[in-house]
Amino acid sequence: MSARRLAIRQPETFALSAKAKKEIGAWVKKYPSDRQRSALIPALWIAQKDAGGWLPELALRALGDMLDMAYIRVYEVATFYTMFNLEPVGMHYVQMCGTTPCWLRGSDKLKEMLTRKIGPQRSISEDGKLSWLEVECLGSCSNAPMVQISNADGDHYYEDLTAESLEKVLDDMVAGKKPPQGPKNGRFSSEPIGGALALNSKELYNKSKTPTKLPNAVKAAKIIRHADGAKVTASSKPKVTKAISKKPTSKTSASKPKVIYTDGPTDGAPDDLKLIKGIGPKFEGDLNSKGIYYFRQIGAWKAADVKMVEGIIDSFPGRIERDEWVKQGKSLAKGGAPKKMKPVRAKKAKA
Ligand code: FES
Numbered sequence: 001m002s003a004r005r006l007a008i009r010q011p012e013t014f015a016l017s018a019k020a021k022k023e024i025g026a027w028v029k030k031y032p033s034d035r036q037r038s039a040l041i042p043a044l045w046i047a048q049k050d051a052g053g054w055l056p057e058l059a060l061r062a063l064g065d066m067l068d069m070a071y072i073r074v075y076e077v078a079t080f081y082t083m084f085n086l087e088p089v090g091m092h093y094v095q096m097c098g099t100t101p102c103w104l105r106g107s108d109k110l111k112e113m114l115t116r117k118i119g120p121q122r123s124i125s126e127d128g129k130l131s132w133l134e135v136e137c138l139g140s141c142s143n144a145p146m147v148q149i150s151n152a153d154g155d156h157y158y159e160d161l162t163a164e165s166l167e168k169v170l171d172d173m174v175a176g177k178k179p180p181q182g183p184k185n186g187r188f189s190s191e192p193i194g195g196a197l198a199l200n201s202k203e204l205y206n207k208s209k210t211p212t213k214l215p216n217a218v219k220a221a222k223i224i225r226h227a228d229g230a231k232v233t234a235s236s237k238p239k240v241t242k243a244i245s246k247k248p249t250s251k252t253s254a255s256k257p258k259v260i261y262t263d264g265p266t267d268g269a270p271d272d273l274k275l276i277k278g279i280g281p282k283f284e285g286d287l288n289s290k291g292i293y294y295f296r297q298i299g300a301w302k303a304a305d306v307k308m309v310e311g312i313i314d315s316f317p318g319r320i321e322r323d324e325w326v327k328q329g330k331s332l333a334k335g336g337a338p339k340k341m342k343p344v345r346a347k348k349a350k351a
Pocket of ligand 1: 097098099100101102103136137138139140141144145146
Protein backbone atom coordinates (compact mmCIF):
# COMPACT_ATOMS: atom_id res chain seq x y z
CA MET A 1 0.00 0.00 0.00
CA SER A 2 1.37 3.40 -0.95
CA ALA A 3 1.58 6.42 1.32
CA ARG A 4 -1.17 8.90 0.55
CA ARG A 5 -0.64 12.49 1.55
CA LEU A 6 -2.68 15.66 1.46
CA ALA A 7 -2.15 17.90 -1.58
CA ILE A 8 0.63 20.45 -1.21
CA ARG A 9 -1.48 23.21 -2.74
CA GLN A 10 -4.60 23.77 -0.67
CA PRO A 11 -7.44 26.29 -1.03
CA GLU A 12 -7.41 29.14 1.48
CA THR A 13 -11.09 28.79 2.28
CA PHE A 14 -13.67 26.02 2.22
CA ALA A 15 -17.23 25.70 3.45
CA LEU A 16 -19.61 22.77 3.12
CA SER A 17 -22.86 23.60 1.34
CA ALA A 18 -26.13 23.53 3.27
CA LYS A 19 -27.19 20.50 1.19
CA ALA A 20 -24.06 18.57 2.14
CA LYS A 21 -24.53 19.45 5.82
CA LYS A 22 -28.10 18.20 5.69
CA GLU A 23 -27.04 14.93 4.05
CA ILE A 24 -24.28 14.39 6.62
CA GLY A 25 -26.74 15.22 9.40
CA ALA A 26 -29.04 12.45 8.14
CA TRP A 27 -26.18 9.94 8.41
CA VAL A 28 -25.20 11.14 11.87
CA LYS A 29 -28.75 10.54 13.09
CA LYS A 30 -28.37 6.84 12.30
CA TYR A 31 -25.86 6.38 15.12
CA PRO A 32 -26.12 6.73 18.93
CA SER A 33 -25.16 10.14 20.26
CA ASP A 34 -21.80 8.93 21.56
CA ARG A 35 -20.97 7.16 18.27
CA GLN A 36 -21.33 10.02 15.79
CA ARG A 37 -17.88 9.41 14.36
CA SER A 38 -19.30 6.23 12.83
CA ALA A 39 -20.75 8.53 10.16
CA LEU A 40 -17.28 9.60 9.05
CA ILE A 41 -16.98 7.53 5.87
CA PRO A 42 -20.32 8.62 4.34
CA ALA A 43 -19.55 12.17 5.55
CA LEU A 44 -16.19 12.11 3.74
CA TRP A 45 -17.90 10.83 0.61
CA ILE A 46 -20.52 13.59 0.72
CA ALA A 47 -17.86 16.25 1.41
CA GLN A 48 -15.79 14.97 -1.51
CA LYS A 49 -18.74 15.30 -3.88
CA ASP A 50 -19.46 18.73 -2.45
CA ALA A 51 -15.87 19.89 -2.94
CA GLY A 52 -15.72 18.90 -6.61
CA GLY A 53 -14.34 15.37 -6.36
CA TRP A 54 -11.55 15.72 -3.81
CA LEU A 55 -10.98 16.51 -0.13
CA PRO A 56 -9.08 19.69 0.76
CA GLU A 57 -7.61 19.72 4.27
CA LEU A 58 -10.14 22.34 5.33
CA ALA A 59 -12.93 19.91 4.41
CA LEU A 60 -11.36 17.25 6.65
CA ARG A 61 -11.15 19.75 9.49
CA ALA A 62 -14.76 20.82 8.96
CA LEU A 63 -15.84 17.19 9.35
CA GLY A 64 -13.67 16.82 12.46
CA ASP A 65 -15.51 19.79 13.98
CA MET A 66 -18.93 18.51 12.95
CA LEU A 67 -18.32 15.01 14.33
CA ASP A 68 -16.38 16.28 17.34
CA MET A 69 -13.31 14.25 16.32
CA ALA A 70 -9.62 15.01 16.52
CA TYR A 71 -8.42 16.08 13.07
CA ILE A 72 -5.78 13.33 13.04
CA ARG A 73 -8.54 10.70 13.26
CA VAL A 74 -10.20 12.17 10.17
CA TYR A 75 -6.86 12.29 8.32
CA GLU A 76 -6.22 8.63 9.20
CA VAL A 77 -9.41 7.48 7.50
CA ALA A 78 -9.20 9.82 4.50
CA THR A 79 -5.61 8.83 3.72
CA PHE A 80 -6.34 5.09 4.07
CA TYR A 81 -9.09 4.62 1.45
CA THR A 82 -8.30 5.24 -2.22
CA MET A 83 -11.96 6.20 -2.76
CA PHE A 84 -11.06 9.51 -1.12
CA ASN A 85 -9.07 11.82 -3.36
CA LEU A 86 -6.59 14.02 -1.56
CA GLU A 87 -5.80 16.17 -4.58
CA PRO A 88 -7.90 17.72 -7.35
CA VAL A 89 -9.21 15.43 -10.12
CA GLY A 90 -10.41 16.08 -13.65
CA MET A 91 -14.03 16.78 -14.56
CA HIS A 92 -14.26 13.11 -15.58
CA TYR A 93 -12.26 11.01 -13.15
CA VAL A 94 -11.34 7.50 -14.34
CA GLN A 95 -10.58 4.72 -11.86
CA MET A 96 -9.11 1.84 -13.81
CA CYS A 97 -9.14 -1.62 -12.21
CA GLY A 98 -5.74 -3.30 -12.47
CA THR A 99 -6.46 -6.37 -10.29
CA THR A 100 -5.80 -9.87 -11.67
CA PRO A 101 -9.05 -10.61 -13.63
CA CYS A 102 -8.94 -7.18 -15.29
CA TRP A 103 -5.18 -7.46 -15.84
CA LEU A 104 -5.61 -10.90 -17.49
CA ARG A 105 -8.27 -9.40 -19.75
CA GLY A 106 -6.11 -6.50 -20.94
CA SER A 107 -6.06 -3.67 -18.37
CA ASP A 108 -2.41 -2.97 -19.33
CA LYS A 109 -3.64 -1.81 -22.74
CA LEU A 110 -6.10 0.54 -21.06
CA LYS A 111 -3.29 1.85 -18.89
CA GLU A 112 -1.09 2.60 -21.91
CA MET A 113 -3.91 4.48 -23.60
CA LEU A 114 -4.74 6.49 -20.46
CA THR A 115 -1.09 7.44 -19.98
CA ARG A 116 -0.79 8.51 -23.61
CA LYS A 117 -4.06 10.44 -23.61
CA ILE A 118 -4.07 12.02 -20.14
CA GLY A 119 -0.57 11.63 -18.70
CA PRO A 120 0.76 9.80 -15.64
CA GLN A 121 -1.66 8.72 -12.93
CA ARG A 122 -3.00 11.58 -10.76
CA SER A 123 -2.17 14.19 -13.38
CA ILE A 124 -4.98 16.20 -14.95
CA SER A 125 -5.27 16.71 -18.70
CA GLU A 126 -4.43 20.21 -19.99
CA ASP A 127 -8.10 21.09 -20.50
CA GLY A 128 -8.90 19.95 -16.94
CA LYS A 129 -11.43 17.42 -18.19
CA LEU A 130 -9.72 14.09 -17.51
CA SER A 131 -7.63 12.40 -14.84
CA TRP A 132 -7.12 8.76 -13.91
CA LEU A 133 -5.89 6.35 -11.27
CA GLU A 134 -5.25 2.59 -11.15
CA VAL A 135 -7.25 1.01 -8.34
CA GLU A 136 -7.99 -2.45 -6.98
CA CYS A 137 -11.03 -4.61 -7.84
CA LEU A 138 -14.24 -2.65 -8.31
CA GLY A 139 -16.43 -5.76 -8.13
CA SER A 140 -17.23 -6.13 -11.80
CA CYS A 141 -14.72 -8.89 -12.58
CA SER A 142 -17.14 -10.80 -14.83
CA ASN A 143 -17.02 -7.80 -17.17
CA ALA A 144 -13.24 -7.31 -17.07
CA PRO A 145 -11.48 -5.11 -17.96
CA MET A 146 -13.46 -2.20 -16.63
CA VAL A 147 -13.28 1.35 -15.28
CA GLN A 148 -15.43 3.57 -13.12
CA ILE A 149 -15.83 7.14 -14.35
CA SER A 150 -17.06 9.76 -11.88
CA ASN A 151 -18.34 13.16 -12.90
CA ALA A 152 -21.16 15.58 -12.12
CA ASP A 153 -23.68 12.97 -13.34
CA GLY A 154 -22.54 10.35 -10.83
CA ASP A 155 -20.34 7.25 -10.85
CA HIS A 156 -20.64 4.95 -13.87
CA TYR A 157 -19.17 1.58 -14.81
CA TYR A 158 -17.84 0.97 -18.33
CA GLU A 159 -17.08 -2.70 -18.87
CA ASP A 160 -15.73 -5.28 -21.32
CA LEU A 161 -13.42 -2.57 -22.61
CA THR A 162 -10.66 -2.35 -25.14
CA ALA A 163 -8.27 0.61 -25.35
CA GLU A 164 -10.24 1.79 -28.39
CA SER A 165 -13.69 1.53 -26.81
CA LEU A 166 -12.50 3.32 -23.65
CA GLU A 167 -10.87 6.08 -25.67
CA LYS A 168 -14.15 6.55 -27.55
CA VAL A 169 -16.03 6.84 -24.22
CA LEU A 170 -13.57 9.50 -23.03
CA ASP A 171 -13.72 11.45 -26.30
CA ASP A 172 -17.52 11.46 -26.09
CA MET A 173 -17.43 12.72 -22.52
CA VAL A 174 -14.97 15.48 -23.33
CA ALA A 175 -17.28 16.48 -26.19
CA GLY A 176 -20.13 16.84 -23.69
CA LYS A 177 -21.93 13.63 -24.61
CA LYS A 178 -23.18 11.01 -22.14
CA PRO A 179 -22.04 7.63 -23.45
CA PRO A 180 -24.20 4.80 -22.04
CA GLN A 181 -22.55 2.82 -19.26
CA GLY A 182 -22.27 -0.97 -19.19
CA PRO A 183 -20.50 -3.57 -21.36
CA LYS A 184 -18.90 -2.35 -24.59
CA ASN A 185 -18.70 -5.70 -26.40
CA GLY A 186 -22.39 -6.24 -27.10
CA ARG A 187 -23.23 -8.09 -23.92
CA PHE A 188 -26.25 -7.01 -21.87
CA SER A 189 -24.74 -7.94 -18.51
CA SER A 190 -22.41 -10.86 -17.77
CA GLU A 191 -24.01 -13.53 -19.98
CA PRO A 192 -21.79 -15.39 -22.50
CA ILE A 193 -20.92 -13.46 -25.64
CA GLY A 194 -23.60 -14.25 -28.22
CA GLY A 195 -26.38 -14.65 -25.70
CA ALA A 196 -27.55 -16.64 -22.70
CA LEU A 197 -27.22 -20.42 -22.90
CA ALA A 198 -29.57 -21.26 -20.03
CA LEU A 199 -33.05 -20.08 -18.91
CA ASN A 200 -33.64 -18.75 -22.41
CA SER A 201 -36.83 -20.66 -23.29
CA LYS A 202 -39.52 -18.15 -24.26
CA GLU A 203 -42.08 -20.33 -22.47
CA LEU A 204 -40.54 -19.29 -19.18
CA TYR A 205 -41.48 -15.69 -19.85
CA ASN A 206 -44.95 -16.32 -21.32
CA LYS A 207 -47.37 -14.78 -18.83
CA SER A 208 -50.42 -16.50 -20.33
CA LYS A 209 -48.95 -19.85 -19.28
CA THR A 210 -48.46 -18.79 -15.68
CA PRO A 211 -50.93 -20.85 -13.58
CA THR A 212 -53.52 -18.61 -11.94
CA LYS A 213 -54.34 -21.22 -9.28
CA LEU A 214 -51.54 -22.40 -7.11
CA PRO A 215 -51.10 -26.17 -6.92
CA ASN A 216 -51.98 -27.66 -3.50
CA ALA A 217 -48.32 -28.36 -2.75
CA VAL A 218 -47.48 -24.67 -3.22
CA LYS A 219 -50.51 -23.61 -1.17
CA ALA A 220 -49.40 -25.89 1.66
CA ALA A 221 -45.97 -24.34 1.64
CA LYS A 222 -47.53 -20.88 1.94
CA ILE A 223 -49.51 -21.63 5.13
CA ILE A 224 -48.11 -19.43 7.85
CA ARG A 225 -47.59 -20.94 11.27
CA HIS A 226 -46.96 -19.40 14.65
CA ALA A 227 -43.75 -20.26 16.42
CA ASP A 228 -45.69 -22.81 18.52
CA GLY A 229 -46.84 -24.57 15.32
CA ALA A 230 -50.45 -23.28 15.33
CA LYS A 231 -51.81 -22.39 11.91
CA VAL A 232 -52.62 -18.73 11.30
CA THR A 233 -56.21 -18.45 10.06
CA ALA A 234 -57.97 -15.31 8.90
CA SER A 235 -59.75 -14.99 12.27
CA SER A 236 -56.52 -15.46 14.25
CA LYS A 237 -54.61 -12.81 12.34
CA PRO A 238 -53.99 -9.76 14.50
CA LYS A 239 -56.06 -6.80 13.41
CA VAL A 240 -54.00 -3.90 12.13
CA THR A 241 -55.23 -0.61 13.42
CA LYS A 242 -54.16 2.69 12.01
CA ALA A 243 -52.15 4.94 14.27
CA ILE A 244 -53.97 8.19 14.97
CA SER A 245 -51.75 11.15 14.38
CA LYS A 246 -52.63 14.13 16.47
CA LYS A 247 -51.76 17.56 15.31
CA PRO A 248 -49.73 19.51 17.84
CA THR A 249 -51.94 21.98 19.62
CA SER A 250 -49.27 24.46 20.67
CA LYS A 251 -47.03 26.32 18.28
CA THR A 252 -43.71 25.81 20.00
CA SER A 253 -41.70 26.89 16.97
CA ALA A 254 -43.45 30.24 17.04
CA SER A 255 -42.18 31.09 20.54
CA LYS A 256 -39.60 33.81 20.39
CA PRO A 257 -35.96 33.09 21.32
CA LYS A 258 -35.11 33.99 24.88
CA VAL A 259 -32.25 36.25 25.71
CA ILE A 260 -29.49 33.71 26.22
CA TYR A 261 -26.41 35.85 26.00
CA THR A 262 -24.24 37.49 28.63
CA ASP A 263 -21.27 39.79 28.05
CA GLY A 264 -19.03 37.34 29.83
CA PRO A 265 -18.96 34.99 32.82
CA THR A 266 -20.39 37.74 35.04
CA ASP A 267 -21.95 35.50 37.65
CA GLY A 268 -19.06 33.56 39.11
CA ALA A 269 -16.75 31.06 37.46
CA PRO A 270 -18.10 29.64 34.22
CA ASP A 271 -19.47 26.08 34.27
CA ASP A 272 -17.60 23.29 32.52
CA LEU A 273 -20.03 22.90 29.64
CA LYS A 274 -18.17 19.80 28.49
CA LEU A 275 -19.95 17.93 31.31
CA ILE A 276 -22.98 18.04 29.05
CA LYS A 277 -22.82 14.91 26.93
CA GLY A 278 -22.51 16.00 23.30
CA ILE A 279 -20.53 19.18 24.03
CA GLY A 280 -16.81 18.91 23.36
CA PRO A 281 -14.06 21.56 23.55
CA LYS A 282 -15.02 22.91 20.11
CA PHE A 283 -18.69 23.47 20.95
CA GLU A 284 -17.84 24.82 24.39
CA GLY A 285 -15.56 27.39 22.77
CA ASP A 286 -18.28 28.32 20.27
CA LEU A 287 -20.85 28.71 23.05
CA ASN A 288 -18.52 30.78 25.25
CA SER A 289 -17.73 33.04 22.33
CA LYS A 290 -21.45 33.80 22.14
CA GLY A 291 -21.77 34.53 25.84
CA ILE A 292 -23.07 31.13 26.96
CA TYR A 293 -21.14 30.05 30.07
CA TYR A 294 -23.60 28.46 32.47
CA PHE A 295 -25.65 25.26 32.70
CA ARG A 296 -28.67 27.33 33.71
CA GLN A 297 -28.51 29.28 30.44
CA ILE A 298 -28.67 26.06 28.45
CA GLY A 299 -31.33 24.61 30.76
CA ALA A 300 -33.57 27.63 30.01
CA TRP A 301 -33.52 27.24 26.23
CA LYS A 302 -36.84 26.88 24.39
CA ALA A 303 -37.29 25.36 20.92
CA ALA A 304 -36.55 28.66 19.19
CA ASP A 305 -33.38 29.14 21.26
CA VAL A 306 -32.17 25.66 20.31
CA LYS A 307 -32.74 26.42 16.63
CA MET A 308 -30.85 29.68 16.93
CA VAL A 309 -27.92 28.08 18.78
CA GLU A 310 -27.66 25.31 16.17
CA GLY A 311 -27.08 28.06 13.64
CA ILE A 312 -24.42 29.67 15.83
CA ILE A 313 -22.35 26.57 16.52
CA ASP A 314 -22.59 25.09 13.03
CA SER A 315 -24.20 21.90 14.32
CA PHE A 316 -26.55 19.45 12.64
CA PRO A 317 -30.24 20.21 12.89
CA GLY A 318 -31.72 18.16 15.71
CA ARG A 319 -28.44 17.36 17.44
CA ILE A 320 -29.08 19.46 20.54
CA GLU A 321 -32.52 17.94 21.01
CA ARG A 322 -31.29 14.41 20.39
CA ASP A 323 -28.46 14.76 22.89
CA GLU A 324 -30.82 16.41 25.39
CA TRP A 325 -28.58 19.39 26.15
CA VAL A 326 -31.44 21.36 27.70
CA LYS A 327 -32.43 18.52 30.03
CA GLN A 328 -28.81 17.96 30.98
CA GLY A 329 -28.28 21.71 31.50
CA LYS A 330 -31.29 21.90 33.82
CA SER A 331 -30.12 18.91 35.81
CA LEU A 332 -26.51 20.10 36.13
CA ALA A 333 -27.68 23.59 37.12
CA LYS A 334 -29.53 21.96 40.05
CA GLY A 335 -26.38 20.10 41.06
CA GLY A 336 -27.26 16.85 39.29
CA ALA A 337 -24.61 14.36 38.15
CA PRO A 338 -23.38 14.49 34.55
CA LYS A 339 -24.88 11.97 32.14
CA LYS A 340 -22.59 9.00 31.87
CA MET A 341 -21.31 7.58 28.57
CA LYS A 342 -22.28 3.95 28.07
CA PRO A 343 -19.24 1.72 28.67
CA VAL A 344 -18.19 -0.47 25.76
CA ARG A 345 -18.29 -4.08 26.95
CA ALA A 346 -15.86 -6.60 25.57
CA LYS A 347 -17.51 -9.77 24.28
CA LYS A 348 -16.98 -12.82 26.41
CA ALA A 349 -14.63 -15.26 24.82
CA LYS A 350 -16.26 -18.59 24.02
CA ALA A 351 -15.18 -21.39 26.32
S1 FES B 1 -10.72 -7.47 -10.96
FE1 FES B 1 -11.37 -5.74 -12.06
S2 FES B 1 -13.36 -5.46 -11.32
FE2 FES B 1 -12.68 -7.13 -10.18
